[in-house]
Amino acid sequence: MDEFNTAVLNDHDLLLGGVVDLVAENQASARRWARMVELHRRHPDTDGNFSLSAASWVAADTSEAWAMGDQFARSQLNTALFLSRHLPEVWDLCLQGSLDRFRATTIADVIRKRLDDPADWMRVAAKIVPFLRKHVRRFAEFNIEVVNCTITQLRNKLNYETRVLAPADEEFVRRFADRSVAVWEDEDGTASLSISTSVDEARLAKHRLWLSAKAKRDAGDPRTVSQLMSDLALDLIIGRAEGLPVPNFARPIVNVTVSLETLAGLNDDPATLSGGTVIPADLARAIATKEGATWYRLLTDAQGEPVSLSTTSYTPTPPIWRYVVATRTTCSHEGCDRPAVECELDHDKPYPLGETSTENLNPLCRRHHRLKHARAERPDLHWEYDPVGAFLHTLRTAA
Incomplete structure (x- = not known):
């Protein structure tokens, strides 16, 4: 192999060369998936005392040949089979090197987890593929394209489109009913305190802590904003909060975008918070009816x-x-x-x-x-x- 000397490369070659490497990595991952799909086609289920399914054969063979765990090989095969059979346009983006394995796996996992009907899979794919193509970045110099949406953006889009078909209202009610406080203690003497609640209340709490922390920091407190947010939260809970500044916020803290039909109860399409977080229709309506809410x-x-x-x-x-x-x-x-x-x-x-x-x-x-x-x-x-x-x-x- 020729020596790879980065010292002789200019910034253009260092940066765009990395894009070429990325596309090559994506293509290599997709081609391994394609090999697994073909092996699965060639390995029918076997009978006998020691029978194995086609999936078991492929997982056993590829895990040994490609130095990966058997469970990981099986999950990769399941993802490859799902994409190649039910999401062909996403599959093509993988083979072209435009879509990486992590994003493709995220798409497959969310859709399979939320929806059971293949017809619904196709409906979601019809929304996801244009979203992916919208976020394609083209590098004309090398005639290559890369999907560059963030994982959060992708998951928000998947959450919205799958929740339109499978509303999360019952799941939200169940999980909100189970809200609680938990503590995780580390061996170094630190610990994490977790409070589960609705996403709008959590955002409101975090933002008010941030405002209070900024006020104390601006007043000369030597602690960082992150340290102050942690300390002020405990001050409030434990009862050490005398004189704690809580500045007023001049613009909406929880910004919700929701259709009039959902707000009026004519449908149960989900809503979105600023940042793209998807929330169920019932929660959006509950936020709308809170005292002081402005729409x-x-x-x-x-x-x-x-x-x-x-x-x-x-x-x-x-x-x-x-x-x-x-x-x-x-x-x-x-x-x-x-x-x-x-x-x-x-x-x-x-x-x-x-x-x-x-x-x-x-x-x-x-x-x-x-x-x-x-x-x-x-x-x-x-x-x-x-x-x-x-x-x-x-x-x-x-x-």
Whole structure:
């Protein structure tokens, strides 16, 4: 094998070469799956005192030849059989190297776990495949494509589409009835305290702790925000919370997007929290009826698409902010899952050349917002962006 010397490669070759490696890895994984599927076809179930199923034969043979555990081999075979038989378009993305084994396995596992009817599998596939293709990043230089949605984004999409067919209301009621507090003690003297509740209450609690921690940090407390959040939570529970600051929050903390039909009880389609987390219809309706809950309508045109809003000022108006965080649920930087309600709104085309409108604004978390502007200030590095997601087109070249 030729020596692989990274020192002679420029940034372009280091970064895009890694993409080529990634596609090759994806193809190799898919081809092993295809070999297992073909072996399964060739190995019929056997009879006799020591009979084995075709799956057992394949698992035994491949686990020995490919140095993997028997149970792992069996699970890989089950995934490969499911994808090749019931989700052919997802299977093709795997064979092309565009979709990696982990994401493909996630798709198979969620669909099989939630749904039993093959017709429902096809219905979900009809929603998932366009989602995957929407998140394809193309590298024209090598004529390759890679699906680059995050696992959280993928699971949120799978959760929503499967919950439309198999609502989780009964499961939520059962698990919420079992809510409790648990402690896990570690051998080093630390421990973890867990409180199970509904997702909206958990988010509310975490955000209020964060606000309180930030207030104390800004007042000069030397502890980190994470340390303060832990300490303040225990102060509240144990009773040491005298003088604990709890700042008011000026915008929605729990942002729920739900159809009017679900809210009115005409159907049980799930709703989504900012960030893409899927919640059952009953929970969405319960949140809507809580004291102090405020709901806003999102205006749509005849085709059901949201109507664009704009203002002549630099600062977005509250309706524009609500529109953006409702329609773009996470940070728009590729690979970032931070909920939009925790992000800053960024002008894709800088103001005033670009207007302050729902079409020209995207949520960016603090880190990626700073990163975008830091790159823009260094033209010598040849950074370049597309209008959505700040994807890097022109990579740095070695000096």
